[in-house]
Amino acid sequence: MQILLVEEQEGATHSPASELQRYGHDITTVGTGAVALEVYEDADIVLLDINLPDIDGLEVCRRIRAAGDKPIIAFARRGAELDRVLGLQAGADDCLDKPYGVRELQARIEAVMRRIERGGSRCARLKCPETGKLSIGSLCIDPVSREVKLNGGPVQLTRKEFDLLFYLAERSDTVVTRPRLMLEIWHDTTPHALNSRASRTIDTHVSSLRGKLGREWIRTVRGVGFRLSPPHVRVRSMSRARD
Incomplete structure (x- = not known):
């Protein structure tokens, strides 16, 4: 090796x-x-x-x-x-x-x-360089048309739900922290610890995505953040996380 x-x-x-x-x-x-x-x-x-x-x-x-x-x-x-x-x-x-x-x-x-x-530590993530489409398992995301398909069927998302999903999908190899999500998705540059209102904003959007995709698609890593992975992939993390 x-x-x-x-x-x-x-x-x-x-x-x-x-x-x-x-x-x-x-x-x-x-x-x-x-x-x-x-x-x-x-x-x-x-x-x-x-x-x-x-x-x-x-x-x-x-x-x-x-x-x-x-x-x-x-x-x-x-x-x-x-x-x-x-x-x-x-x-x-x-x-x-x-x-x-x-x-x-x-x-x-x-x-x-x-x-x-x-294939247990990472999900199979395929990105087409010509179209920019991102496929993870049965989930397909088109950043140009902002369309999402799951098992071939369309999934209707709000603007922020799409932004959040695509951000997690591009980083499906890692756990994304709550402060990072607030900075990149909601453009909150406040230099202090994540407040309860911001945390509720993230939780609301994650909960909505889980409702549309299925609860197992977005996994919570306690004390750290969130990670996107297909339901059949068991993600090992530094803590035993439950959604």
Whole structure:
């Protein structure tokens, strides 16, 4: 397996590169986010330290995830729960505390690759570059005509419902946070914590979409946000979420 290891080289006291090679992997190690963004496409999986000397590791994770389905395991400082949460929100498939044991890392690599091979960690998302139409399972979204079809039949949505659905669909590989939805869909730039009114606005629109698509299409990740996936895909998250 081709593995890209992204971690700051200078002063590094713990690098799994040589030990991972014993498992038969080919390891490419880079020390900056900029270089990682240039070479990651050749790797089967990316091991990404959130703390990098140039580009924020979370931003590197977001850019890789925005470009496709490349598997990513992020590394965070031990005990830094917020870093782990942010890493998962940015699109990482898993997040591991540093320092870590290489046997555990190898087990997590195997688990992530198994989920992806089974289609369990992400839903199949197809986008036509010519039309921009987005298909996820039996759901088809046309951003030009703003038409939505489910199982071949039309679904009538309001303007904001469509905006919310399409935003989630384009990011179906990740959990989208409530503040991000308020910023991108409702253009609320208020620099304070999400208030109860804003939260009710999101919940109302999510509830309406569930009523039109089916409750299982939009899953709640408690304390984080929402994720779109076909009903047959079981989404694994950092918490056991219920809709």
